[in-house]
Amino acid sequence: MHYDTDVGENFSIVGLRFYCSVERGTFPQYRWFLNGTVLEGRGDFYWVENQPEQSILLLSVGRSSAGTYHCDVSNSFDGTTVISSEERYIDKEVLNHLPxxxxxxxxxxxxxxxxxxxxxxxxxxxxxxxxxxxxxxxxxxxxxxxxxxxxxxxxxxxxxxxxxxxxxxxxxxxxxxEYMEDEGVVRAARIIDSDQEEVESTDEWLQLQQELKKTLEDEIPEKSF
The missing domain is CATH 1.20.5 (Single alpha-helices involved in coiled-coils or other helix-helix interfaces)
Incomplete structure (x- = not known):
């Protein structure tokens, strides 16, 4: 047994499709159970569609559809042999709960x-x-x-x-x-010139005195003779 989901608004699961089948056998007979109660034909929240190869349970997810589901398969000519599928609990909150x-x-x-x-x-x-x-x-x-x-x-x-x-x-x-130096040089030159003039005048005066003295000495002997 396996199922598919139908998604509505806000990506919430609003419907299920259960599939029940057998690998081998002739004339299989399928029955769906909710919490141990057989689901036949069509109800308020489900619809059973039997086919030769498999049986499909269309289910509307809600409060009334919450419970444990499984299916039984038997031979239509021999009801003593029954094969039951695994049980699966279905609830709206559980289905829409994120892993x-x-x-x-x-x-x-x-x-x-x-x-x-x-x-x-x-x-x-x-x-x-x-x-x-x-x-x-x-x-x-x-x-x-x-x-x-x-x-x-x-x-x-x-x-x-x-x-x-x-x-x-x-x-x-x-x-x-430079002016002061030039003035000093001029003054020094003037002093030197004056000194030289004085020296020259002194020399001339001495020379005149010597000549005068010599002249006097020459005149005195002549008078004495």
Missing amino acids: TMVVAVVFGCFLFLVTLVTTCCFIGLLYRKRQCLVEKSTLDLKLGLEMHNIMVSDEDEGFLGRPCIMVAEDDNEVDEE
Whole structure:
């Protein structure tokens, strides 16, 4: 015995089709049972259709159809030999209950997706924070470079004005020193010239005195004779 399901809205099971058959035998007779009660023909929630090869039980799933089902097969000429199928419990809640494995797989996939999304968000937050820090550092560096360039340009402008003044001052100092040196040289030359003139005048005076003395000495002997 095996069965197929009919799925309705929200993927819930609303109907079943039971199949009962035998591998060998002639003129088999099929009977369906619900909780030990024979199901014949058509009822409120079922319908039995007997065929030569198999018997089909169409079942509407609900509260009234809940219970244990099985089928018996016997020879229509000899009712003493009966073959019973395995019993199967049917209930709407049991049929629509998801297997534990399916629940575990679905929950595992959901948990994996949540973890993946959380990790991606966390990594994105860290990357964005790092990007903000990098942009801030770059901006600070640019501002620092601009301030440095402004300060350097101001210092260069001040420095460019200073050398001319310093050179002019140095030139003035050199000119004054050269003038003072020239004046000192002139004074020294004048002193030397005056000294030489004095020396020359002194020499002439001494020479005149000697000539005068010599003349006097020559005149005195002549008078004495």
